[in-house]
Amino acid sequence: MKKGIKFHSIYYRFFVFIWLLAWMLIYRISLDKNGSFCLSGKCISAKQIPFLSIGVSLLLLLIFSFVGWKLSISQEGIYLKKIDLLVPWDEIESVSHVWINEANGRYARVMFFYNRKTLVVYRKSQKPICIYNISVLALYGIYFYNPKIKTNVISATLATLYNLFLNAYILYIGFIQGVKGLKFGVFLKLSIAYAIKVLVMPLWMVWYQNKIHGKYLLHHDHFHHRPSSNVIHL
Numbered sequence: 195m196k197k198g199i200k201f202h203s204i205y206y207r208f209f210v211f212i213w214l215l216a217w218m219l220i221y222r223i224s225l226d227k228n229g230s231f232c233l234s235g236k237c238i239s240a241k242q243i244p245f246l247s248i249g250v251s252l253l254l255l256l257i258f259s260f261v262g263w264k265l266s267i268s269q270e271g272i273y274l275k276k277i278d279l280l281v282p283w284d285e286i287e288s289v290s291h292v293w294i295n296e297a298n299g300r301y302a303r304v305m306f307f308y309n310r311k312t313l314v315v316y317r318k319s320q321k322p323i324c325i326y327n328i329s330v331l332a333l334y335g336i337y338f339y340n341p342k343i344k345t346n347v348i349s350a351t352l353a354t355l356y357n358l359f360l361n362a363y364i365l366y367i368g369f370i371q372g373v374k375g376l377k378f379g380v381f382l383k384l385s386i387a388y389a390i391k392v393l394v395m396p397l398w399m400v401w402y403q404n405k406i407h408g409k410y411l412l413h414h415d416h417f418h419h420r421p422s423s424n425v426i427h428l
Contacts, residue, residue, distance in 0.1 A: 197266070202262055206255075210255060217244075267332065267335040286316070286343055290314045292399040293353070294400060311329065321410075321425055326427070330354045334347065409424075
């Protein structure tokens with residue numbers, strides 16, 4: 195299906211944020227030492243690091259925003275590219291956007307933890323479909339074409355804004371304010387806020403959707419648990 199609004203995977207944003215955190219650490223270390231960062235005999239001023247890291251990040255965001263779309267929303271319904279399936283609007287009961295935690299240590303024996311932003315399409319007579327790493331903007335695309343479909347657009351939007359604000363504040367502290375002047379009380383509040391983002395919010399989202407639609411959604415732990423077979427995973 196070529197028509198409609200296409201949505202791409204946002205998984206790359208996780209690695210872009212890690213990239214920014216790494217450069218933020220390099221920036222703070224460079225300021226504390228000689229004011230420059232050197233690698234293989236080439237040096238850049240510490241003052242250039244924020245512009246370089248943010249510039250590269252914006253370029254990556256722009257490039258990957260147009261690579262490998264996963265679903266398309268149109269007047270006919272929701273088209274899923276991977277399985278070549280069109281789900282008509284009259285077969286959809288509701289659509290929700292939730293965060294499903296993934297604990298994964300399969301790659302290079304490195305443990306990482308990630309909130310997978312997941313679009314869940316609940317169908318009237320068949321298994322729900324989970325499309326992972328999709329922006330909350332997909333709910334607005336659904337509302338544009340079919341405003342009668344039930345969604346959790348308000349709570350999902352608030353959760354996304356909370357996430358964006360928290361990440362931006364962390365980068366602000368690292369690149370602009372500096373960690374030396376950070377009070378312990380502020381650090382404690384920031385830690386609690388991040389724990390809420392990583393643990394409390396995903397657990398609440400999944401619990402609430404399971405309460406409404408049945409226990410379909412599970413958090414993923416590749417060491418002990420496999421994803422639920424009661425849904426289609428994309």
